[in-house]
Amino acid sequence: MEIWAKRFTKMALIYLALGVVMGMVIGSQPEWSQRLRFVHIHLNLLGFMTMFIAGVAYHVLPRFNARPVPWPDGVKYHFLLHNTGLLGMATTHLAGGLWSGGLLHVAFVMFAVMTGAGLLIMAYNLYSVMIPVKEGTEVKEITGGMKVGDVLDQFPASLQIFIDAGFHSLSNPVARKAFASVVTIQKACEKHEVELGGFLKQLNSALFSKSGRPGQSGKPPAQASDGKEEAPVGVAMGKGKPCTRDTMVGSLIKIHPETKTVFEKHYGEGCFSCPGQVYETVEQTAHMHNIDPELILKEINAMIGK
Ligand code: HEM
Ligand code: HEM
Incomplete structure (x- = not known):
C-alpha cells in the first residue's frame, strides 16, 4: 500500500476511536449533546468513514482500472487539507465557533473550506480514474509530435527510457513538471542532440510488444465486445524453461x-x-x-x- 493510502487508513482508525469515545461521553452526559454532537458525527463520518474510503479507494481503484490518479500530489494535499480542516472544525466547533460569530466563526468556516477543498481533490482524482479510456484514443505508436509529458503520463515506465537516452533533466521532478508538458519529443531530441528516428524506434519497441498489446501501460487483458474477458494474452510457464515477460x-x-x-x-x-x-x-x-x-x-x- 502506498504511504498516503496507508496514512488515510491509519488516521481513519484514530478518528473512529476518538468518535466512539465522544459518542460514549454524549451517551453518559446527554446535556453536552448540543456541543459534542457535531464533533461526534464528523469524527465518525468525515474522519473515520470518509478517510477509510479514501485510503482503500486510492489503493484499489487505480489498480483495478489500470489508470493512475491524474494528480498524484493531490493525494498528499487531500490528506493534509482533510485532517487540518476536520481537526480545526472540531476544535472551533467545541469552542462554540458555529454560533459565536466573530473570529471563531470565521476560523470554523476557513477549516470547513479546507476540508471541502481536500474532498474535491479526492473527487477529481478518483473520478478520473473511473473514466474509461475512449475507444480509438489509446495510443498505438509514439510520434515525434507528441508532448513528452503526455507520453510520461500514459506510459510512466517510459521515464527510464528517456533518461537512459540522454534526457537527464527529466529525472528532476520540477524540471519534468515545467518542461515535459509543453515540449514535443522532436524538440526535446533537437535540444539534447538525440537522433529522433532511432529514439522513437527504441521507445516504440520498448512500449509496445509485437502483438500490438500495450506493454508499459500495464493495462489488463482487453474485454471482448460481448463484455466477456478475452483469453489471457500471456503464456503458461513451462517446466525447466526460463521465465519471460509474457509468462503468466x-x-x-x-x-x-x-x-x-x-x-x-x-x-x-x-x-x-x-x-x-x-x-x-x-x-x-x-x-x-x-x-x-x-x-x-x-x-x-x-x-x-x-
Ligand atoms: C460506541 C460507539 C458510539 C456511541 C456510544 C455513540 C453515541 C451516540 C449518541 C449518544 C448519539 C446521539 C447524539 C445526540 O442526539 O446528541 C449519536 C449520534 C450519532 N452517531 Fe454515534 N455513537 C457511536 C458510534 C458511532 C459511529 C461509529 C458512527 C458512524 C460511523 C456514529 C454516527 C452517529 C451519527 C450520524 C449520529 C447522529 C444521528 C442523528 O442525526 O440523529 N456513531 N451517537
Ligand atoms: C467539508 C465537509 C463538511 C462540513 C464543513 C460539514 C459541516 C456541517 C455543519 C455545519 C453541520 C450542522 C451542524 C449543526 O447544526 O450543529 C453538519 C451536519 C451534519 N453533517 Fe456535516 N459537514 C461536512 C461533511 C460531512 C460528511 C462527509 C458527512 C457524512 C459522511 C456529514 C454528515 C453530517 C450529518 C449527519 C449532519 C447532521 C448532524 C445533526 O443531525 O445534527 N458531514 N455538517
Whole structure:
C-alpha cells in the first residue's frame, strides 16, 4: 500500500476511536449533546468513514482500472487539507465557533473550506480514474509530435527510457513538471542532440510488444465486445524453461512457489490477494507497479536457476 493510502487508513482508525469515545461521553452526559454532537458525527463520518474510503479507494481503484490518479500530489494535499480542516472544525466547533460569530466563526468556516477543498481533490482524482479510456484514443505508436509529458503520463515506465537516452533533466521532478508538458519529443531530441528516428524506434519497441498489446501501460487483458474477458494474452510457464515477460504470474507460482518472494519484495505483501495475479503477465504486473520488468525477471530466473 502506498504511504498516503496507508496514512488515510491509519488516521481513519484514530478518528473512529476518538468518535466512539465522544459518542460514549454524549451517551453518559446527554446535556453536552448540543456541543459534542457535531464533533461526534464528523469524527465518525468525515474522519473515520470518509478517510477509510479514501485510503482503500486510492489503493484499489487505480489498480483495478489500470489508470493512475491524474494528480498524484493531490493525494498528499487531500490528506493534509482533510485532517487540518476536520481537526480545526472540531476544535472551533467545541469552542462554540458555529454560533459565536466573530473570529471563531470565521476560523470554523476557513477549516470547513479546507476540508471541502481536500474532498474535491479526492473527487477529481478518483473520478478520473473511473473514466474509461475512449475507444480509438489509446495510443498505438509514439510520434515525434507528441508532448513528452503526455507520453510520461500514459506510459510512466517510459521515464527510464528517456533518461537512459540522454534526457537527464527529466529525472528532476520540477524540471519534468515545467518542461515535459509543453515540449514535443522532436524538440526535446533537437535540444539534447538525440537522433529522433532511432529514439522513437527504441521507445516504440520498448512500449509496445509485437502483438500490438500495450506493454508499459500495464493495462489488463482487453474485454471482448460481448463484455466477456478475452483469453489471457500471456503464456503458461513451462517446466525447466526460463521465465519471460509474457509468462503468466499464476502459472509461474504454481511451478516455482518460491518466486512469490520476489513479487512480494517489489509489489508489497498484499500482492497475492489481487485477483489479477492469476492471468496477468510478469510484464503487466511490473508496469502496473512502475517497476522495470527486467529487474523482476533477473531475480526470478536467478532463483529458478538455483
Ligand atoms: C460506541 C460507539 C458510539 C456511541 C456510544 C455513540 C453515541 C451516540 C449518541 C449518544 C448519539 C446521539 C447524539 C445526540 O442526539 O446528541 C449519536 C449520534 C450519532 N452517531 Fe454515534 N455513537 C457511536 C458510534 C458511532 C459511529 C461509529 C458512527 C458512524 C460511523 C456514529 C454516527 C452517529 C451519527 C450520524 C449520529 C447522529 C444521528 C442523528 O442525526 O440523529 N456513531 N451517537
Ligand atoms: C467539508 C465537509 C463538511 C462540513 C464543513 C460539514 C459541516 C456541517 C455543519 C455545519 C453541520 C450542522 C451542524 C449543526 O447544526 O450543529 C453538519 C451536519 C451534519 N453533517 Fe456535516 N459537514 C461536512 C461533511 C460531512 C460528511 C462527509 C458527512 C457524512 C459522511 C456529514 C454528515 C453530517 C450529518 C449527519 C449532519 C447532521 C448532524 C445533526 O443531525 O445534527 N458531514 N455538517
